[in-house]
Amino acid sequence: MDFTIEKIDASGKARAGVITTSRGPVKTPVFMPVATRAAVRALAMRDIEELGFEMILSNTYHLYIRPGTEILASAGGLHAFMNYRRPILTDSGGYQVFSLSDLCRVRDEGVEFRSHLDGSSHFFSPEKVLDIQKVIGSDIMMVLDECTEYPAGRDRVEKAVRRTVDWATASYNYWRRGFDAGTQGLFAIIQGGVHPELRMECADALTGMDFSGFAIGGLSVGETRAEYRDVTEYTAGLLPHGKPRYMMGVGSPMEILHAVGCGIDMFDCVMPTRIARNGTLFTSRGRVNIKSSAYARDDGPLDPDCGCHVCRSYTKSYLRHIFRAGEISSLIYNTYHNLYFMKGLMDEIRRSIYNDKFPDIYKKWNNHYGGTGN
Amino acid sequence: MDFTIEKIDASGKARAGVITTSRGPVKTPVFMPVATRAAVRALAMRDIEELGFEMILSNTYHLYIRPGTEILASAGGLHAFMNYRRPILTDSGGYQVFSLSDLCRVRDEGVEFRSHLDGSSHFFSPEKVLDIQKVIGSDIMMVLDECTEYPAGRDRVEKAVRRTVDWATASYNYWRRGFDAGTQGLFAIIQGGVHPELRMECADALTGMDFSGFAIGGLSVGETRAEYRDVTEYTAGLLPHGKPRYMMGVGSPMEILHAVGCGIDMFDCVMPTRIARNGTLFTSRGRVNIKSSAYARDDGPLDPDCGCHVCRSYTKSYLRHIFRAGEISSLIYNTYHNLYFMKGLMDEIRRSIYNDKFPDIYKKWNNHYGGTGN
Numbered sequence: 001m002d003f004t005i006e007k008i009d010a011s012g013k014a015r016a017g018v019i020t021t022s023r024g025p026v027k028t029p030v031f032m033p034v035a036t037r038a039a040v041r042a043l044a045m046r047d048i049e050e051l052g053f054e055m056i057l058s059n060t061y062h063l064y065i066r067p068g069t070e071i072l073a074s075a076g077g078l079h080a081f082m083n084y085r086r087p088i089l090t091d092s093g094g095y096q097v098f099s100l101s102d103l104c105r106v107r108d109e110g111v112e113f114r115s116h117l118d119g120s121s122h123f124f125s126p127e128k129v130l131d132i133q134k135v136i137g138s139d140i141m142m143v144l145d146e147c148t149e150y151p152a153g154r155d156r157v158e159k160a161v162r163r164t165v166d167w168a169t170a171s172y173n174y175w176r177r178g179f180d181a182g183t184q185g186l187f188a189i190i191q192g193g194v195h196p197e198l199r200m201e202c203a204d205a206l207t208g209m210d211f212s213g214f215a216i217g218g219l220s221v222g223e224t225r226a227e228y229r230d231v232t233e234y235t236a237g238l239l240p241h242g243k244p245r246y247m248m249g250v251g252s253p254m255e256i257l258h259a260v261g262c263g264i265d266m267f268d269c270v271m272p273t274r275i276a277r278n279g280t281l282f283t284s285r286g287r288v289n290i291k292s293s294a295y296a297r298d299d300g301p302l303d304p305d306c307g308c309h310v311c312r313s314y315t316k317s318y319l320r321h322i323f324r325a326g327e328i329s330s331l332i333y334n335t336y337h338n339l340y341f342m343k344g345l346m347d348e349i350r351r352s353i354y355n356d357k358f359p360d361i362y363k364k365w366n367n368h369y370g371g372t373g374n
Numbered sequence: 375m376d377f378t379i380e381k382i383d384a385s386g387k388a389r390a391g392v393i394t395t396s397r398g399p400v401k402t403p404v405f406m407p408v409a410t411r412a413a414v415r416a417l418a419m420r421d422i423e424e425l426g427f428e429m430i431l432s433n434t435y436h437l438y439i440r441p442g443t444e445i446l447a448s449a450g451g452l453h454a455f456m457n458y459r460r461p462i463l464t465d466s467g468g469y470q471v472f473s474l475s476d477l478c479r480v481r482d483e484g485v486e487f488r489s490h491l492d493g494s495s496h497f498f499s500p501e502k503v504l505d506i507q508k509v510i511g512s513d514i515m516m517v518l519d520e521c522t523e524y525p526a527g528r529d530r531v532e533k534a535v536r537r538t539v540d541w542a543t544a545s546y547n548y549w550r551r552g553f554d555a556g557t558q559g560l561f562a563i564i565q566g567g568v569h570p571e572l573r574m575e576c577a578d579a580l581t582g583m584d585f586s587g588f589a590i591g592g593l594s595v596g597e598t599r600a601e602y603r604d605v606t607e608y609t610a611g612l613l614p615h616g617k618p619r620y621m622m623g624v625g626s627p628m629e630i631l632h633a634v635g636c637g638i639d640m641f642d643c644v645m646p647t648r649i650a651r652n653g654t655l656f657t658s659r660g661r662v663n664i665k666s667s668a669y670a671r672d673d674g675p676l677d678p679d680c681g682c683h684v685c686r687s688y689t690k691s692y693l694r695h696i697f698r699a700g701e702i703s704s705l706i707y708n709t710y711h712n713l714y715f716m717k718g719l720m721d722e723i724r725r726s727i728y729n730d731k732f733p734d735i736y737k738k739w740n741n742h743y744g745g746t747g748n
Contacts, residue, residue, distance in 0.1 A: 038692070039696050039699070041703075042703070066698065066699060071691060074671045075689065075691060296441075299448065313457045314456075315455070317449060321445070321455075325411040325412075325413070325440060328417075328702060328705055329413045329414070329415075333418065
């Protein structure tokens, strides 16, 4: 795994680069669609390839619970299992353990939890989640970390940071001993909540190790938008220049634009696909709620500036009809369109960095999406 | 609209032909996927085109209730509304009125009913359903008929036949006066339950008029398989040779094969797509229930003899996983595969008629599907 920065825009922060993996290049800034359970919701994998995404994300916790490592190993890993040839990043499962599982006890050695599906008991250690990601065959693996809820007291966050650093250290050593770092990269995750000094403490400790990249975790958990943006900007500035920087779980057009402006390279989020299934669609002029009766007889395309097959084939009137009728094709078309939008947005951002026009692009989108906070 | 029989097999009954419509040819025997509410469940319309189907079916009742004729008229008809360029056949809505609507009162002039969606009152007359199908722009329209439940007493069925004939006569006259028969064909529907003499009475009356084709209705409503097959064979023999014969609502591989052997040309059924969403898949060796734990580690394709992109891309293990995980892509892949199977079956049937091998094909499929009654 290798990361090359090809261009830094005039502001000195936004950057365009390429992550080179053994399964092909990933141009950054990149948005990764989420295939939580070895499938992107409401899309065939061939649609994902058609959309041109170069990397997707899948979830270690979900894959471990079902289908399980035995079936994944028998299939020859996740790429073979889901018939997807391009790079895959997997999270460590830590976030899902803390947010989804029924019982969750954190110890120094790892975290004990019960499956949200059948209540069975399991234990994740820093080494165990790497073993699982080895079976998955992830191109980029993430370390196990301890996420804190929001709000959380300073003591609570401080303890989580210490544990995150300890686990990342154990992960790093385990990875260096037992993995081919060229084939399976490993990213560390900066925690620290909304406390700058804890973010710094965490970043100081983690960036001392030669991880393949660094992620910002523990955001988008309920903090205010101002807190979120401050922490993003501050923490991005703590990360080494020459490694990919990944903002976990972010997502919306304006937060991606803001984070790119802080020097972030990688994003993933279920939001574009989730709101699509709820009838909310991104367009070049802002969000459209396709359920609205305003579109009942609207024979125009969802977005006249969009080149996706949905916008070229169907009217707003039709998209509204199939949404109201509860047709599965509504989920398919809406998801396809929103991901096409996200891919186009990332391409536009990347071009603007090359052309030193990133601030213009930021302003343009802020006119359409700034007001909604998204 | 024109129908040409190109070949009759050695048995003298099974036939291969072409229905020529203003929107292109439809090779028969043909299976029409069902786009009830202006969408085929779980598939994008571009998938339907890719699968090669030459005609689909949509439902007058559902389209009338939602989006309604005003929106369809504003869109320029159903083809424009759903962006589908090939021929569309619509049923008259009669069956849905009798089976779905909350209150349904039949009078000589037509049928009064309440919408299953909002309880609003509506009235369908033979002329009204043609007016609706004119707005829809159906390439083949169906007359309003009165369906009977099963079992139904002879008196009840006899009255329904008389009314069906009266309505078909009114429909025929209305169609001849106000429609371009070359652009919008009209099929009559033979009713008569499981009573041969009533089927004959109905067929005698209806075939005296120059409809574009004739359908067999009122089957697959609970009668035994033997009754169903007897009525099919008997009624098919009552229909004029030179017009397309359409078995409404049929569907399964073996019933299609049986009906083709009786001289039927056209079929529609939601079954292949409905069972797909429930995890039941057609293969060259019989039905497969993809939920079965037998497939947990099965790295082979669903059907090694199938050329569809699902069978070429995914293992049974993966298809089982995404079905169990409740992924929408499972509905998409399963539906795609079952429709690909149906298209391949119809193509094979058609070829076998040309090559005088239809009985062999029938036997081959009966080995795999005969035992299940499907």
